[in-house]
Amino acid sequence: MGDASMKQSLPVTLAHAGLDLASDVAPLMKRLQGDNEPFVLATVVRTISVTAAKAGAKAVVDRDGSIVAGWIGGGCARAAVVRAAKAAFDDGETRLISIQPGELLAELGVEPGDEREGVQFARNMCPSQGTMDIFIEPVLPRPNLVVYGASPVAVALALQARTIGFDIAVCAPPEDLEAFPAAVNRIGGFDGGIQSNGETYIVVSTQGRGDLAALEETFKVPARHIGFVGSRRKLEALKAKLRDKGGAPADLDRVKGPAGLDLGAITPEEIALSILAELLMLRRKNQRRHAEPEV
Template sequence: MPENVLKLAQRLEQARKPFVLATVVWCERPTSAKPGARALIQADGSVSGWIGGSCAQPVVVREALRLLHEGGDPYLLRLGASEAGLARAGPGVRVFPMTCSSGGVLDIYMEPHLPQPRLFLIGASPVVTALARLAPVLDFAIVRVDESGLLTMQPDERSAILVATHGEYDEEAVARALRSPAWYVGMVGSRRRAEACRQYLREAGFQESVIARLRAPAGLDVGAVTPEEIAASILAELVQVRRRQATQKPEMSEPASASAASATPATAIDPVCGMIVEVAAARQCSTYQGQDFYFCCPACKRLFESDPQRYLAPKAHATHER
């Protein structure tokens, strides 16, 4: 199984698909997963491999999806820690209590694999040459594009695009860039040239919300003059935009109707152990006082049904990060 997971990881990396590799590095019995157990979690929540049973896997998947969404460095995830285990947790360890009847503790190394962001440089100018030298320091993969390559370039949502053709084919390049899912589209040029390009986009039928994505003149206003200074100001803007997007939280929209507000949630909290349960796939469910409760395993369901009030009393299933 580990070999198959690693082969899948290789294929996903070649296809520029993000995933998280989760590996058990230590356990305190009894646990169903042992050191060396490994699973690969993709952005759609699918799991390949084995990382533990119904109490462990939902937390691992949830943490993997959070990591793919927010980004970040690898870290150690501890599941099922006792007070003693919590005290031994080192800095940077994320700890989730797990009180299912099976017990046990798992330390899982969460390793994100995100495709290297690409910076498409359109044109042949001194600024482009400077960016091609400097941008790899910030982990950008450089893709040089000329006019003949506009039709074949394939930027994705992890791509940034800079147009620096000095008026030769700015409008066509910017239009194609704005039709892509790239998170950054910039153009090197004067303010007058930038406004002329925006007017072209309006006349071509682009909506103002789409035109607003264009950053022109590209780069932070730091008084840059030389090609190298302009390139540095563009890199600074790329960092600024990327970090702001990483910290933005999606806005909660108002429910369209009362029925939408009362719709079944996608996930629920197991009232016994505090685990996240996928409602659609939940195999253990119980109804108490007209409310549905979902459980990660039969043991949690039995404990709840034996004394519901014990588990409905206010208590903290907190996540600890040391």
């Protein structure tokens, strides 16, 4: 992202933007990824007997469950694909669905909606009675790290965070923004109106320059995590001041400090690394649980 405000979401009615639903999906995928907009790519990977779409057919499903480009068949496949796509938006997981006639499902001993060995089954209600296997792949927005302050730790975070897949925005006094790379979304002041399609993580690293003002602004952002760079004692003192100003207990409890994992970090670069390690742990928590094999 550049210095301008973060890009706004695309209109939810993408089909009204003059897109041909049967066109090549690649241009739309590139556009959505460039705008950090979530979508699901559905790909037919196998067909048996008579089916409308053949292996290799693709479609893009938006977050409202509409197929906005490409084609993977008619109503026989659409309902199952949309259901699977909505589930993929919720958990971020890929899935393989197999749409088969009722008698074939019975031979396998499965019911529509059952899952076996990573395959989810659905019933083909169309007269063609063919089988289609469709791979559902969610392409979700990049997570966003918002850093408040221009301390050495803040600068180190801005330099390191992009290497592990975060988009970066920094909120700092205008005269301090030159400390950050031009590729970072630089916002003058602490009330920048942060917006993002992806999960948002916040780190307050003001270190004495606008601590209270920055913390108050973080409460306005629907962030998954708010970390404070500083001692636990300092954070508790700041929370007490905010409490006296009428700060809501629920908001104050959202701020965790000191930010980062206890790695014995000393330098700003090491502290930034410990903070990013904590954010990565939080970000991958559910994905790691799904990926771990049962023993």
